[in-house]
Amino acid sequence: MNDLTCKQAEKLIPSFLNDEMENQTKKQFLAHVEHCSFCLEELSIQFLVTAGMQRLEKGDTFDLNRELKLKIATEKRHLHILASLQRGLYATEILSAAAAVAILLTVVLK
Ligand SMILES: [Zn+2]
Numbered sequence: 344m345n346d347l348t349c350k351q352a353e354k355l356i357p358s359f360l361n362d363e364m365e366n367q368t369k370k371q372f373l374a375h376v377e378h379c380s381f382c383l384e385e386l387s388i389q390f391l392v393t394a395g396m397q398r399l400e401k402g403d404t405f406d407l408n409r410e411l412k413l414k415i416a417t418e419k420r421h422l423h424i425l426a427s428l429q430r431g432l433y434a435t436e437i438l439s440a441a442a443a444v445a446i447l448l449t450v451v452l453k
Contacts, residue, residue, distance in 0.1 A: 347375045352382045356389045359418075370422055373415060387411055 347355070352375045358364045359372055376383045390411050398405040 347371050349375075349379060349382055352376065352379065353385055356382075356386050357393075359386070360390060360393050366422060366425060369418060373419055373422070376415070390414075 352372060355364065355368065355372050359369065364372065376386055387407065391407050394410065395405055395407060
């Protein structure tokens with residue numbers, strides 16, 4: 344997996360905020376903003392502009408830092424669940440392949 348540059352990460356911010364991001368990209372993006380305070384700040388600003396304005400229009404109170412942390416945490420958990428699901432599927436495939444071999448052997452050895 345290639346690390347994103349700040350320029351790339353910055354360009355990705357709108358798609359992250361609009362939930363239009365591929366999971367693989369999201370993983371790279373989250374990894375970047377976690378270690379890059381510059382991009383995290385840029386993300387906070389754009390988050391405030393997009394999400395914050397929507398909230399203000401609706402008249403909701405808005406805690407930017409809390410909401411952004413929540414969004415990042417949710418996305419990370421989502422990716423984690425996806426990863427375990429993929430591992431789970433892989434394990435199932437191995438199991439069914441093993442079962443198929445076992446059946447084959449029983450047939451052949453009869
Ligand atoms: Zn950066």
